[in-house]
Amino acid sequence: RFEDGTASFLDIIALKHGFDVLERLTGGMEKIKQHTFVLAHYTYSVLSTLKYTNGAPVVRIYSDTDFSSPDVQGPIINFNVLDENGAVIGFSQVDKMAGLYNIHVRTGCFCNTGACQMHLDMSNEDIKRNLQAGHVCGDDMDIVDGHPTGSIRISFGYMSSFEDAQNFLKFIIETRLSKSNTEIPFQSSVAKLTAECVPGHHSSCNKADHLSPVPHVSNRELSGDPLMKSTGSWQPAETEAESIRAAVSETSVPPCRRSGEPITVTSIYLYPIKSCSAFEVTEWPVGNQGLLYDRNWMIVNQNGVCLTQKQEPRLCLVYPSIDLEQNVMVIEAEGMDPISVSLEENTGKETVISESKVCSHRVKTYDCGERIATWFSACLGRPCRLIRQSSDVNNKSHQKHTKGLASAAGISLSLVNEAQYLLINVASIRQLKEHISTRLEEPLEMEELIRRFRANIVISAPESFEEEEWAEISIGALRFQVVGPCSRCQIICINQQSGERNKEVLQSLSAARGRKTNFGIYLMNQPLRSSLPGVLSVGSRVLPVLKENTEIHPPTSSEEKCSG
Incomplete structure (x- = not known):
């Protein structure tokens, strides 16, 4: 009665065959229930015993049962990770780091707002406040006013193994208790349940000895696999955290500029094709969507889904460049002949405008043809x-990014994720490099680190992270509003010269910045009123305005002064 069209009767017929296959491979749903519950019970038992050296728990588990019976508890564990002071670490932060270990978790409220309210102790007013702050389903706004907006969930299926459970525990231990050797007791009841419930002759349920837990599991034992060893943690243990926070607090986010040294633009990058290599310029025209031709194109798979370096790291080895005189974009890659694409937009009648998706917003695009698709x-x-991207329909920016702008209705985005521009500070890169150098045998070069963060504007300011205190900046005749920090993902773990991945950059960033992986700031500028485009140039002076709307000037004497 509620079907939209004809019911999928072919899929309905296939259900019986699917259940028959499960019965043949696993011994039936009852065996699957017992197998998955044993894995969940084991993981729950170990997680609930993990503690910091000060006795504080590492996780807070949300459950209506004590995991004593598979009849009332499914193979799902819902929890949040805590720091050594008991504060919740945001689920988006944990999700990003889990991805580095090839672990997939679900986060948020899982379409169950009632359970979320109950276990997170949120009132109706809290829900309204989160919505007013801009929190929506699926975003990474995991902490509002110090309180979590959701949690983390892991699930086990019939193909899950004891090694999967151990790998998850290794991830938690290596990133939270990397310096602890505390023995983690394993409850004997779990061993008994494993022996009773998991049959040894069902291969997909894994053999009994394969699933049998060891009597005691220590951090050292769980970290015994050299492939799983981490050179750093995304939220360091107590002693490391104190030293890092002390170092960061001295240099990050000053209340005002402590130096009168000028701030200048040192590099400008645009990325004509989304997620491909950067095109560096010394000066470049500015349009109403940002740098001219920045992220005007993107690559999609055969299903029309945008490809990024997360799925295809080799995109960083595709080098697009813009020739304004010849009015073409030239694309190069190793082992391929260069190919050019006209900068003129195809507006012919045969052009088919379709709808694509970039993150959470939809954009109008058109296909560039078979020749470039074959390449x-x-x-x-x-x-x-x-x-x-088609110029017929502008991609309007998010409301949260246009707040306070005089002409918000006229501001649009290209195929970027968040804002028109991304700015980073060389001083902030330099401080992060010091943290990374302690974790790597061969330290990364500054140029390589800068390119990993894929900014449009690179500046040289005297103080690291002082850019996070700015409300606006002026560069020449151009004026920009700061619309928020950039929360980093796995792409900064990809070497932009080779396409190789490592974990240390994201782990070091998270360790140095506390609970978040913010680095760099997003900028928006109002539409240009002049018929001539503005120009952004290397060497231009940057004049910031503090969030208190106090313009920063050089000190009037040899002593450093704070702007009033």
């Missing part, structure tokens, strides 16, 4: 196409 498919070894 990219050969380059990446998978079917894909190049599409370009």
Whole structure:
């Protein structure tokens, strides 16, 4: 009665065959229930015993049962990770770090606002306050006014193994208790349940000896696999955290500028094709969507889904460049002949405008043709196409990014994720480099680190992270509003010269910045009223305005002064 069209009767017929296969491979749903519950019970038992050296728990588990019976508890564990002081670490932070260990977790409220309110002790007013702060389902706004907006969930299925459970525990231990050797007791009841419930002759449920837990599991034993060893933690243990926070507190986020040294633009990058290599320039025209031609194109798979370096790291080895005189974009890659694409937008009648999706917002695009699609498919070894944003329908920026701008209705975005520009500070990069150098045998070069953060504007300011205290900046005749920090993801773990991944950059950033992985600030500028485009140039002076709307000037004497 509620079907939209004809019911999928072919899928309904296939259900019986699916259940028959499960019965043949696993011994039936009852065996699956027992197998998955044992894994959940084991993980729950170990998680609930993990403690910091000060006795504080590492996680807070949300459950209506004590995991004593599979009849009332499914193979799901819902929890939040805590720091040594008992404060919740945001679920988006944990999710990003879990991805580095190839662990997939679900986060948020899981379409169950009532349970979320009950276990997180949120009132109706708290829910309203979160919505007013801009929190929506699926975003990474995990902490509002110091309180979590959701939690983390892990689930086990019939294909899950004891090694999967141990790998998850290794992840928690290595990132939270990397310096602890405390023995983690394992309850004997779990061993008994494993022996009774998990049959040894069902291969997909894993063999009994394969699933049998050891009597005691220590951090050292769980970290015994050299492939799983981490050189750093995303939220360091107590002693390391104190030293890092002390160092960061002296240099990050000063209440005002402590130096009268001028701030200048040192580098400008645009990324004509989303997630491909940077194109560095010394000066460049500015349009109403940001740097001219910045992220005007993107690559999609055969299903029309945007490809990024998260799925295809080799995109960083595709080098687009813009030739304004010849009015073409030239694309190069190793082993491929260069190919050019006209900068003129295809507005012919045969052009088909379609709708694509970038993060959570929809954009109008059109396909760039078979010739370039064949080139990219050969380059990446998978079917894909190049599409370009259509100028017919502007991609309006998010409301949270236009707040306070005089002409918000006229501001639009290209194919960027968040804002028109991303700015980073060389001094902040330098401080992060010091943290990373202690974790790597071969330290990263400054240029490599700068390129990993894929900024449009790189500045040289005297103080690290002072950019986070700015409300506005002026660069020449251009004026920008700061719309928030950039929360980093796994892409900064990719070497932009080779496409290789490592974990240390994101882990070091998280350790140095506390609970978040913020680095750099987003900027928006109002539409240009002049018919001539503005120009952004290397060497231009940057004049910031503090969040208190106090403009920063050089000190009037040899003594450093705070702007009033």
